[in-house]
Amino acid sequence: MLKTHTCGELRLSHVGTQVTLAGWVHRRRDHGALIFIDLRDREGIVQVVVDAEAAPEAHKVAEKARVEYVLQIRGEVRARPEGLQNPNLPTGEIEVAAQEVTILNPAKTPPFYINEDVPVEEALRLKYRYLDLRRERMQRNIILRHHVVTAIREFLNARGFIEIETPLLIKSTPEGARDFIVPSRLHPGKFYALPQSPQQLKQLLMVAGFEKYYQIARCLRDEDLRADRQPEFTQLDLEMSFVEQDDILALIEELYLYLVEKVVPHKRIREIPFPRLTYQEAIARYGTDKPDLRFGMELIDLTDIVAHSAFRVFAQTAAEGGHVKAITVPGAAGYSRKELDALTQHVIPYGAKGLLWMAFRQEGVRSPAAKFLTSGEIQAIRERTAAREGDLVLIIADEPTVVAEALGHLRLEMGQRLGLRDPNELAFAWVVEFPLLEWNEEEGRWQAVHHPFTAPVPEDWTLADTDPGRMRALAHDSVLNGWEVGGGSIRIHRSDEQQRMFQLLGITEEQAQAQFGHLLEAFQYGAPPHGGIALGLDRLVALFADENSIREVIAFPKTSSAQDLMLGAPSPVAEEQLRELHLAVLSLER
């Protein structure tokens, strides 16, 4: 080894020890005959003193050193003189008196600050990701991610789970996200697909009798990106045989408690056991199936109060089967007209036509709708919304889905403004009883809300012919602070039921055989009842790391246009490469 100790580990107890260190120049302070070098390695920073009198050769080398040079330093640990300790550094009570300084490798001036946590344009960070990753924030995040994965393995291994790898080159399926496909050289005109998740494979591992499986699995989906979505991402994928939904939820709940204790012990969990909401409840109370439960400000239904109001927007919405719902924002009655108008911008993107407000001030109610509402109606609204003096009630009247989405997002915005979304609070929750199917307008058929292998609540099979939209799924989503961090279900394990499901989804028997024949056949050889879940590792780590984007917890992420700015991917390939793959690129339109 080129070093005997790490920079970060040295303490008073090492005083008098001869050490050899190796690392990067974090900062250099040149006082002429005395040079201070803050030497950094993964474990921390230590001050090295190079004295021209005591070590003239070393001093000559240190004069040439610059930020991010890679140095090896031989010297002795000594206590810092009284009054010269640095309380901001864990190693601040000691320093290393250099006897020999070696430049292992010089460095160009970096394109941005590595020794300071200051904002840098993200494109530049991504082009020089290897330098960005050298910065403290990214080191912390990537190491945190490692700790999460380690703890997951510890926890599951101790409970009899077996980690099994599944292939990356699999078969394209029609349902779900757009596949990334890989051409086959050996089979002209045929393609593999990269897995959107190991879903079918892990179910087949249950048929194989492994009973408890997990995998830290890479998943790939060719869809547009978001702050919380990358084309490749990582899931903790998990499946168990002979379990009911409660068993899965209980296990994962325990896993979360273990992770928080091991990895982010400074964070508080808001409620244990985790609250469970049905999908219906979540939509009704929070306007979303991934509610942020760190604060209340729930959606309140006013439809019945204003159904026969003289205020036409209300009456008409109610008559057409729409909803009139509100949130109460404490202490916001003083918002100016301009501020109130600006709030509209937070609901327009979700299809709302407008936002109505009622400010309960000392001098009385202020609202654009006040003159159309009776004092009885205003009183009823105030009671229902529990608005006190100084509170602002924000109302949206529209189709139920628009009201839910718009008001749900407005709730998050107002919660943010009021400082109710504390990153050190973890509000885990379960959302259960999702609808099994939803109607796809464009294709004119039912499609699976979760995926086509999800089992319905058994008694709901009777609705299959009459009212499929009302069938409930044995599905569960794991929600944390307003993010969907996981989802799973009890699966169908009988061939006849799986076939019935494909039928419901408008998949012909031939298609089902061609696409899913392996699964249908496997289910005929004694498939155990089974179920599982997959957790979005990137999202979970981002929440643990207080980051708003999963790019901050992925070593080499892609931009929102799905490019790797460091590697320059995607890129063209040689004509010969295409020929081998039996591919031709259609002329690029522009």
Next chain:
RNA sequence: GGGCCCGUGGUGUAGUUGGCUAACAUACCGGCCUGUCAAGCCGGAGAUCGCGGGUUCAAGUCCCGUCGGGCCCGCCA
């Protein structure tokens, strides 16, 4: 596919009712300096204002297009 925001020395920003010889901080280079820790002091170099076109006597600033980044809608079983 659509909407919004951003792009100015290496980096982060200011300059956007058109008048600029483009400003500030920091980094960088040189000099001085034996106790600093965001070291300090003195000096210096460094920007065709993302790119292309247009309007104008005059464009960093206005218009059109384009490229790159970000956020969102659609999309994401």
